[in-house]
Amino acid sequence: MNYRFLADRTLGKLAKWLRILGFDTIFEPDVRPKSDLNRLLQERVLLTRIVKNAGRSDVKRVVFIDVNDVYGQLQQVVDELAITRQDIRIFSICTTCNSALYEIDKQSLFGLVPDYIWETHHQFHRCRQCERIYWAGSHAERCKKIIEQLFDESK
Numbered sequence: 638m639n640y641r642f643l644a645d646r647t648l649g650k651l652a653k654w655l656r657i658l659g660f661d662t663i664f665e666p667d668v669r670p671k672s673d674l675n676r677l678l679q680e681r682v683l684l685t686r687i688v689k690n691a692g693r694s695d696v697k698r699v700v701f702i703d704v705n706d707v708y709g710q711l712q713q714v715v716d717e718l719a720i721t722r723q724d725i726r727i728f729s730i731c732t733t734c735n736s737a738l739y740e741i742d743k744q745s746l747f748g749l750v751p752d753y754i755w756e757t758h759h760q761f762h763r764c765r766q767c768e769r770i771y772w773a774g775s776h777a778e779r780c781k782k783i784i785e786q787l788f789d790e791s792k
């Protein structure tokens with residue numbers, strides 16, 4: 638299932654995590670005119686902590702988030718929408734600006750990433766929009782552990 642999300646203003650961290658998992662997620666403070674927001678809600682799942690938004694019937698779908706911890710919030714989204722491991726595409730979306738990442742040839746990045754990173758890594762991605770460069774480092778390992786827990790059915 639390919640969900641797209643709109644996270645309201647208190648859920649910035651959750652938005653970032655959903656992007657890590659590869660879900661197109663707009664964070665509400667980035668949306669300016671009100672009409673744009675209404676249009677986006679016709680095609681995206683609204684993630685909210687605001688009780689009065691939970692009952693909205695004029696939006697595609699709402700997930701009301703009732704825990705504080707970001708990993709608990711992520712678990713809530715995964716469980717409620719029955720998202721599976723097959724639905725996620727790690728490192729396909731920029732965590733900063735929500736644009737698509739593309740794989741970029743290492744040779745073209747010489748001098749653009751720290752030397753030790755360039756020497757020890759072989760796979761790089763870059764954002765089409767903000768041009769941020771990504772590589773699988775220790776951060777990726779931590780992310781993988783969290784994803785393991787998220788989809789661990791024995792817990």
Ligand SMILES: [Zn+2]
Pocket residue numbers: 731732733734735736764765766767768769
């Ligand atoms: Zn970006």
